[in-house]
Amino acid sequence: MGNSTYEPYLAVHHILLSHSxxxxxxxxxxxxxxxxxxxxxxYTFGIFPQTNTEKDRxxxxxxxxxxxxxxxxPLQYGDYPISMKTNAGERIPAFTNHESKQVKGxxxxxxxxxxxxLNVSDNSDALKNQLRDFTADMAANICQRTASNSSLQDVxxxxxxxGYIGSVLxxxxxxxxxxxxxxxxxxxLFELLDGYKSSxxxxxxxxxxxxxxxxPKLSAKWYNRFLKGRRTSIVGTIELEKDxxxxxxxxxxx
Numbered sequence: 001m002g003n004s005t006y007e008p009y010l011a012v013h014h015i016l017l018s019h020s021x022x023x024x025x026x027x028x029x030x031x032x033x034x035x036x037x038x039x040x041x042x043y044t045f046g047i048f049p050q051t052n053t054e055k056d057r058x059x060x061x062x063x064x065x066x067x068x069x070x071x072x073x074p075l076q077y078g079d080y081p082i083s084m085k086t087n088a089g090e091r092i093p094a095f096t097n098h099e100s101k102q103v104k105g106x107x108x109x110x111x112x113x114x115x116x117x118l119n120v121s122d123n124s125d126a127l128k129n130q131l132r133d134f135t136a137d138m139a140a141n142i143c144q145r146t147a148s149n150s151s152l153q154d155v156x157x158x159x160x161x162x163g164y165i166g167s168v169l170x171x172x173x174x175x176x177x178x179x180x181x182x183x184x185x186x187x188x189l190f191e192l193l194d195g196y197k198s199s200x201x202x203x204x205x206x207x208x209x210x211x212x213x214x215x216p217k218l219s220a221k222w223y224n225r226f227l228k229g230r231r232t233s234i235v236g237t238i239e240l241e242k243d244x245x246x247x248x249x250x251x252x253x254x
Contacts, residue, residue, distance in 0.1 A: 013093040020106035041111030042071050045118050078104035157219040
């Protein structure tokens with residue numbers, strides 16, 4: 001019923017203004033007493049050119065500007081990406097000098113919500129490259145959505161987690177200031193687009209059971225070992241503790 005040509009730009013513009021206003025207020029009145037941190041989360045894709053042509057490279061950079069730069073560049077530099085202003089024209093609001101100074105630097109950390117990539121097949125590299133796009137002194141928390149798979153033997157999800165967590169480690173070693181990693185979701189749940197049709201959690205929820213009984217998937221057992229700081233590589237040798245499901249997945253990774 002609205003005007004989608006203008007309204008998304010207006011919405012994000014005022015989200016940035018309200019966020020930066022709240023951040024500055026918190027820092028001025030409450031941070032010294034509460035020692036808290038203010039951040040903002042950004043929905044990201046790993047975006048790569050479909051082909052190695054100049055046209056596709058320019059298009060992929062423009063997509064990065066519209067997906068990530070739309071939020072990050074005002075927070076870092078106080079203004080929207082040049083490509084956005086060029087393409088959106090008068091539809092995108094302009095910051096006043098005061099607003100630009102208010103928005104610039106209005107965060108202690110950035111939350112990186114990363115699920116998948118566009119035009120590339122190696123998902124794990126997508127997150128690593130996405131983290132490297134952020135400056136080395138910028139703290140980041142990563143929310144990672146696990147693959148959709150309802151089987152208790154969710155080998156695909158284990159591979160997914162293993163690859164992405166490995167990429168986070170690579171990014172840390174390359175200098176990214178990463179402060180946390182979150183796997184989404186702990187339990188199967190009502191999903192924004194798929195309702196109850198898709199299964200994203202580490203624990204299966206039996207919706208035919210009046211008590212909604214939970215069952216740990218293979219990924220939950222693997223992630224449990226990871227969180228306890230025990231051997232989780234799966235690639236190669238692993239101490240299996242007589243768990244046949246882990247034996248099964250270990251053989252697949254060898």
